Amino acid sequence: MAYEIPVTQARAELADLINRVVYGGERVVVTRHGKPLVALVSAADLRRLEEEQDTTEEPVVSAVSAVHAVPPAPREPRFGIAAEHRGTEAR
Template structure:
C-alpha cells in the first residue's frame, strides 16, 4: 500500500519523501483535494514498470499477428455450410 500525502505537505517534505522511496522501499502518492495526482516510486520500480509495459506490448503484437493467420471468411462460410455469397455486381441466386 502506498503512503498518501497532500501536495502542499509533499512540497515541504520532498527530501524526506525521496528518502522513504529510495531507502525505505515505499511508494508515495501525492494527492490534491484527496485525489491521486502523482506517485513517487524508486528508479528500480520504474524500470520494472517499463519492462512490464514492453512485455505487454510484445504480447499484443503476437496476438494481433496470429489473427492474420486465421481462416478467411470464405473458409468460414464453407465450414458453417453457408452457400450463398454476394459478389457485388451479379444479382444471380443459387437455387
C-alpha cells in the same frame, strides 16, 4: 501499500519523501483534494514497471500479426419502416 500525502504537504517535505522512497522502499502517492495525482517510486521500481509493460505488449503484437482476412457476412434482408404524420388535430 503506498503512503498518501497532500500536494501542499509534499511540497514542503520533498527531500524527506525522496529519502523514504529511495532508502525506505516506500511508494508515495501525492494527492489533491483526496484524488491521486502522481506517485513517487524508486528508479528500480520504475524500471521493473517498464519491463513488465514491455513484456505484456509482446503477446498483443504477435496476436495482431496473426489476424487474417475474414470473409464478409452474407447480406441480411432490409426491412423498411413506414411512418405517417397525422398532425395535432388527429388526437
